[in-house]
Amino acid sequence: MIDKFVPDIAQALAGIQSGATIMIGGFGSVGQPNALIDGLVDLGITDLTIIANNAGAAFGGLPKLMEAGAVRKVVCSYPRSADSSTFVDLYRDGKIELDLIPQGTLAERIRAAGAGVPAFFTPTGAGTLLARGKESREINGRLCVLEEALFADIALIEAWEADRWGNLTFNGSGRNFNPIMAAAGRLTIVQTQHRVELGALNPAHVMTPGLYVNRVLHVPYGRPIR
Amino acid sequence: MSITMKKPAGRSRDAMAARVADDIPEGWVVNLGIGIPTLVANHVPTTREVIFHSENGVLGVGPAPAEGTEDPWLINAGKAYITLRDGASIVHQADSFALIRGGHLDLCVLGGYQVAENGDLANWATGENDAAPAVGGAMDLGAGAKRVWVLMEHVTKDGKPRIVSRCSYPLTALGSVTRIYTNLAVIDVEPDGFFLRETAPGVDFETVQSLTDAVLHRR
Structure with missing residues (x-):
């Protein structure tokens, strides 16, 4: 019997080590796996590279993880937040590295990793500061920049519903980066609001099939906070 | 000593947004950037079916929810609560940007620091090193949408032109910019340079030209 549910946070995060590259789903605070991020803080590991769209809002554990000194580098498109200055303060003090990527290029590099595309050319960012050090080429008369697939050791995902095979659905704008990160992570760990029986999800409405998912933790926390 | 600052003439921020809204026809798929561009949606009547896109994967954004009726699972790119209108759909982030980068957006309206006469846009960094840089989806929108319109004040807070012959800020x-809407004017960006479409009520050509750091052509 395939059963990807784990009983507690310790088993959900077992084996994550210092130096890992970790993708974290979410856009703003919606679709962000807060219980798993809080669990990371408690692991006491260091030297992490975090790949996420934002570098933490007031709620959720990412600022806490950064304050604990666990994060060496953040790979994201928008590290500033109206309600959290943690990243900006650490960055200004030279205590954290930033790899800034245009948001669509970030998403496409993550998608490419899950889809077996090693690299691709795009006009986004070509000729700008963010293309520095990257190969550029004119294709069909347009300047393009070569972008490589972005992998992670671990992907932390928040789902709305999950069954024991790891089939997932997402709610509202909580989908965002979660499906593509689930596919790009070598070990994909999910926290889900609802646990459903195998067969309960309409197969045509499954948004991430279970093959991308390794572990699922049931965390029925209610409403997202912000 | 007191210095009297002359209040900038022309349109208010809301009137600027309304002026852009007048030019958006039914059926277009439109992304509105953060800042003044966000106000444009308030001036498109819901009877005109314009499909507003938000980078986090939402197509068919409706009016802002009334207080107390917010759905905590529905936010836009600016992290504000939104509603969905009938016909809305939601996709993941890579698909959301595929529709931007694949040329499927009819229009994006972006804020700007500077626009140059060759259509270059600078709107994400000022080149100062003190704060962490952030780009979000601006480069994808700027490179990918069918039309890129910039909505911004004509000059900076200290009176410097934002419409220039070459951008000095990072690009x-x-x-890719084809039109600029400011508090003073509407200007097309064409292969031959800037062409004035109209001035705001009470503003003359000479005023607009004197606050523009490039030649403004008249048809």
């Missing part, structure tokens, strides 16, 4: 996208 967001190369050669």
Whole structure:
């Protein structure tokens, strides 16, 4: 019997080590796996590279993880937040590295990793500061920049519903980066609001099939906070 | 000593947004950037079916929810609560940007620091090193949308032109802006340079030209 549910946070995060590259789903605070991020803080590991769209809002554990000194580098498109200055303060003090990527290029590099595309050319960012050090080429008369697939050791995902095979659905704008990160992570760990029986999800409405998912933790926390 | 600052003439921020809204026809798929561009949606009547896109994967954004009726699972790119209108759909982030980068957006309206006469846009960094840089989806929108319109004040807070012969700030996208809406004027960006479409009520050509750091052509 395939059963990807784990009983507690310790088993959900077992084996994550210092130096890992970790993708974290979410856009703003919606679709962000807060219980798993809080669990990371408690692991006491260091030297992490975090790949996420934002570098933490007031709620959720990412600022806490950064304050604990666990994060060496953040790979994201928008590290500033109206309600959290943690990243900006650490960055200004030279205590954290930033790899800034245009948001669509970030998403496409993550998608490419899950889809077996090693690299691709795009006009986004070509000729700008963010293309520095990257190969550029004119294709069909347009300047393009070569972008490589972005992998992670671990992907932390928040789902709305999950069954024991790891089939997932997402709610509202909580989908965002979660499906593509689930596919790009070598070990994909999910926290889900609802646990459903195998067969309960309409197969045509499954948004991430279970093959991308390794572990699922049931965390029925209610409403997202912000 | 007191210095009297002359209040900038022309349109208010809301009137600027309303002026852009007048030019958006039914059926277009439109992304509105953060800042003044966000106000444009308030001036498109819901009877005109314009499909508003938000980078986090939402197509068919409706009016802002009334207080107390917010759905905590529905936010836009600016992290504000939104509603969905009938016909809305939601996709993941890579698909959301595929529709931007694949040329499927009819229009994006972006804020700007500077626009150059070759259509270059600078709107993400000022080149100062003190704060962490952030880009979000601006480079994707600037390079990918069918039309890129910039909505901004005509000059900076200290009176410097934002419409220039060449951008001095770091670029967001190369050669993609086709129209600029400011508090003073509406200007087309064409292969031959800037062409004035209209001035705001009570503003004359000479005023607009004197606050523009490039030649403004008249048809």
